[in-house]
Amino acid sequence: MKSEEKILVVDDDRDFLDIIRKILEKKGFKISAAPSASDALSMLKKHFYNAAILDISLPDADGTELLSNILELHPEIITIMLTGHSSVKNAVQSLNRGAFAYLEKPVDPENLISVINRGMEKQRLVLENRQLVNELERHNHVTNTLLSVSQAVAETLDLQKIIDSALQKVAECTGVEASFVFLRYKDRLKFMGHHGLPQKIIKDIPKEVSAISGIFSNLIEQSGPIIAEDLVKADEPDLKFIKKAGYRSFAGVPLTILGENIGVLGIATDFNQIFSPNNLDLLTGIGREIAIAVRNAQLYEEASSARALRELDAMRTAFLANVSHELRTPLAVIKGSANSLLQPDVIFDEQTRRDFLLSIDKDADTLARLVDDLLMISRLEANALEVKKKKHRLSDVISAIKDRLDNLTVKHHFHINIPKELPLTNIDEGRIGEVLTNLVENAVKFSEDDTNIYIDATHEDDGITISVTDEGIGIVPELHQRIFERFFQGDGRKAGRRKGTGLGLAICQGIIEAHGGKIWVESIPGKGAKFSFSLPLD
Amino acid sequence: MDKKHILIVDDDPAILRLLSTNLKARGYEIFTATDGEESLEAVQRDFIDLIILDLMMPKVDGVEVCRRVREWSDVPIIILSARGDENDKVKCLELGADDYLTKPFGIAELMARIKTAFRHRGDPSVAPAQATFSCDGLEINFAKRRVTVNGKEVTLTPTEFALLQHLAVNADKVLTHNMLLQSVWGNEYSSEKEYLRVFVGRLRRKLEPDPKNPKYIQTIPGVGYHIATSTASIA
Numbered sequence: 001m002k003s004e005e006k007i008l009v010v011d012d013d014r015d016f017l018d019i020i021r022k023i024l025e026k027k028g029f030k031i032s033a034a035p036s037a038s039d040a041l042s043m044l045k046k047h048f049y050n051a052a053i054l055d056i057s058l059p060d061a062d063g064t065e066l067l068s069n070i071l072e073l074h075p076e077i078i079t080i081m082l083t084g085h086s087s088v089k090n091a092v093q094s095l096n097r098g099a100f101a102y103l104e105k106p107v108d109p110e111n112l113i114s115v116i117n118r119g120m121e122k123q124r125l126v127l128e129n130r131q132l133v134n135e136l137e138r139h140n141h142v143t144n145t146l147l148s149v150s151q152a153v154a155e156t157l158d159l160q161k162i163i164d165s166a167l168q169k170v171a172e173c174t175g176v177e178a179s180f181v182f183l184r185y186k187d188r189l190k191f192m193g194h195h196g197l198p199q200k201i202i203k204d205i206p207k208e209v210s211a212i213s214g215i216f217s218n219l220i221e222q223s224g225p226i227i228a229e230d231l232v233k234a235d236e237p238d239l240k241f242i243k244k245a246g247y248r249s250f251a252g253v254p255l256t257i258l259g260e261n262i263g264v265l266g267i268a269t270d271f272n273q274i275f276s277p278n279n280l281d282l283l284t285g286i287g288r289e290i291a292i293a294v295r296n297a298q299l300y301e302e303a304s305s306a307r308a309l310r311e312l313d314a315m316r317t318a319f320l321a322n323v324s325h326e327l328r329t330p331l332a333v334i335k336g337s338a339n340s341l342l343q344p345d346v347i348f349d350e351q352t353r354r355d356f357l358l359s360i361d362k363d364a365d366t367l368a369r370l371v372d373d374l375l376m377i378s379r380l381e382a383n384a385l386e387v388k389k390k391k392h393r394l395s396d397v398i399s400a401i402k403d404r405l406d407n408l409t410v411k412h413h414f415h416i417n418i419p420k421e422l423p424l425t426n427i428d429e430g431r432i433g434e435v436l437t438n439l440v441e442n443a444v445k446f447s448e449d450d451t452n453i454y455i456d457a458t459h460e461d462d463g464i465t466i467s468v469t470d471e472g473i474g475i476v477p478e479l480h481q482r483i484f485e486r487f488f489q490g491d492g493r494k495a496g497r498r499k500g501t502g503l504g505l506a507i508c509q510g511i512i513e514a515h516g517g518k519i520w521v522e523s524i525p526g527k528g529a530k531f532s533f534s535l536p537l538d
Numbered sequence: 539m540d541k542k543h544i545l546i547v548d549d550d551p552a553i554l555r556l557l558s559t560n561l562k563a564r565g566y567e568i569f570t571a572t573d574g575e576e577s578l579e580a581v582q583r584d585f586i587d588l589i590i591l592d593l594m595m596p597k598v599d600g601v602e603v604c605r606r607v608r609e610w611s612d613v614p615i616i617i618l619s620a621r622g623d624e625n626d627k628v629k630c631l632e633l634g635a636d637d638y639l640t641k642p643f644g645i646a647e648l649m650a651r652i653k654t655a656f657r658h659r660g661d662p663s664v665a666p667a668q669a670t671f672s673c674d675g676l677e678i679n680f681a682k683r684r685v686t687v688n689g690k691e692v693t694l695t696p697t698e699f700a701l702l703q704h705l706a707v708n709a710d711k712v713l714t715h716n717m718l719l720q721s722v723w724g725n726e727y728s729s730e731k732e733y734l735r736v737f738v739g740r741l742r743r744k745l746e747p748d749p750k751n752p753k754y755i756q757t758i759p760g761v762g763y764h765i766a767t768s769t770a771s772i773a
């Protein structure tokens with residue numbers, strides 16, 4: 001508006017100044033006058049003028065020189081040079097230096113007004129243009145920042161990584177010193193991560209704050225930003241850690257998705273910052289981007305845990321079906337055999353009756369063993385397997401089960417190679433004996449009579465490794481892990497052999513892991529298998 | 539009379555021994571197989587009259603054996619499995635098994651079921667007095683055990699035939715679930731309602747132009763089934 005447009009007139013001729021003032025004030029301009037170049041410059045440094053009318057010859061300087069100084073200070077100012085008749089040449093020079101126009105003295109008032117109006121119009125266009133460019137640049141910055149935050153957080157579904165990379169981006173794009181995120185879990189807000197907060201105050205950050213009272217709860221309840229521009233004066237318990245870190249200003253925005261506030265993004269700066277609405281809009285936008293990514297990650301986590309639960313449930317069902325199957329088979333033999341002997345329509349001979357009784361006896365043992373194995377598995381699952389460790393020599397452990405191993409391998413060539421210098425090992429003798437018996441049993445089950453079975457041991461710095469090797473059918477590589485799963489049954493046991501419970505290797509693994517060791521298999525199908533387990537010395 | 543050939547398929551040697559001993563003692567000729575593949579070979583080679591089949595076996599499992607045998611043979615199949623799940627039972631019956639027994643089992647019960655299966659196979663003493671039945675395109679020749687629909691021959695398993703025969707002979711009478719189970723299978727089957735559901739389904743798939751809207755075998759909800767026909771004629 002014209003009334004706000006200010007014009008500085010620089011001339012040492014007081015009468016002339018008065019005339020100009022009268023002409024222009026009538027048109028609604030606000031006029032200031034300076035009698036010299038130095039006065040003019042000091043006024044220009046303090047105030048903004050839309051236009052300056054300069055006499056080309058001033059007592060303390062040349063008007064064209066002053067023109068250059070003015071344009072350096074305020075490039076957008078409209079400058080009109082006043083010249084005497086004799087100094088038209090200088091006036092043209094002024095135009096080359098950036099003056100908007102020149103007028104010859106004595107000045108024609110109409111001409112002056114017209115020139116000034118044109119100048120003002122030009123200035124308005126320039127200023128508007130500049131504002132548009134600034135606005136565009138700001139939009140560009142906002143868009144780029146949001147894009148860069150959204151790209152950073154979209155790269156992962158891991159909640160912690162999302163928050164870390166979002167905060168990293170907030171620092172890069174906005175230049176704030178410190179930022180942090182709290183996420184809402186029911187009526188609490190949990191601290192999830194920060195960027196730039198000094199190490200010394202990390203311990204002061206509350207792990208969680210109330211989502212019902214305090215400054216962060218205000219953020220959760222309302223949808224807009226909250227600012228504390230002078231923390232020295234503010235007394236907010238939740239902001240204590242920021243204050244302690246020496247920051248002067250705080251701004252926070254809610255993390256909003258679909259109208260729900262799921263957390264808080266806070267920033268802190270070193271100086272008493274005035275957060276402009278533009279800054280806060282940007283921060284709010286960043287908050288929305290983070291909220292989308294956080295919600296996605298939360299949904300993904302929920303879906304994953306639901307899937308995991310379903311898998312666990314399926315495993316339990318499969319386990320029960322397996323248990324039922326494994327119990328029913330020996331039970332069928334026991335019931336069927338006893339039932340056969342009770343049938344009135346057939347009288348079996350002595351040998352057959354004895355065979356039925358032997359079957360009952362044998363499968364009762366099978367059932368008892370299955371029950372033992374199931375108990376063992378349930379202890380392992382409940383982490384209730386007792387391992388009573390004592391210092392033992394491996395050779396003593398093997399001696400204790402030697403008779404049983406010899407019985408098992410009676411149709412094989414059985415070799416035991418335990419080096420004499422093997423150190424004492426801290427183990428549960430009985431449990432390790434069970435593992436070795438089980439591995440030898442498997443070796444017998446899956447290899448032909450008259451082949452070799454070996455037990456070997458080696459010694460490393462931190463432990464010993466014991467192996468049971470056979471020359472049987474071996475195991476294809478894709479089963480090397482699966483054979484340790486509960487109820488996994490390998491095909492290819494020798495004809496006429498009973499299935500095991502499918503629990504043996506799972507139990508072996510449990511016992512070895514309870515000792516802090518590992519168990520694994522190496523095998524070439526058709527050539528044999530080598531089961532090894534390592535045990536730490538202490 | 540020649541000994542009936544029974545094939546026992548089970549990968550557990552103790553079960554094979556138990557069944558063989560019992561069945562041999564009762565006059566059957568026994569063949570054994572320890573996996574699905576072996577069993578399929580035996581069915582083709584040994585003129586098998588009945589199969590006792592385990593489900594969980596290496597190589598080809600029992601369900602697959604059942605499916606493959608039914609592609610070319612109507613030999614009675616009794617499933618003998620440690621899996622007692624109702625779904626397993628229905629699945630096997632739908633695939634064409636005749637009976638399903640869960641381990642552990644009683645010897646007498648198994649023997650009764652074997653007898654039921656053989657009875658379905660066509661004991662002349664249970665053939666009805668009348669020679670044929672005909673109803674709206676469905677023709678049954680009881681003596682020849684031959685069924686046609688609109689002149690086209692339909693192959694039925696012995697159990698399917700036994701059920702159809704019982705419904706046809708009693709056409710226009712409502713037969714309750716219990717009556718059908720006891721007459722076609724035997725007294726010990728009166729609680730096995732799903733047998734009836736599965737076998738009626740099997741018959742409808744083979745006989746009915748639109749099994750979902752059956753015109754021959756009608757369901758009386760909650761009661762039983764009947765073949766209702768004004769045009770039915772028994773010669």
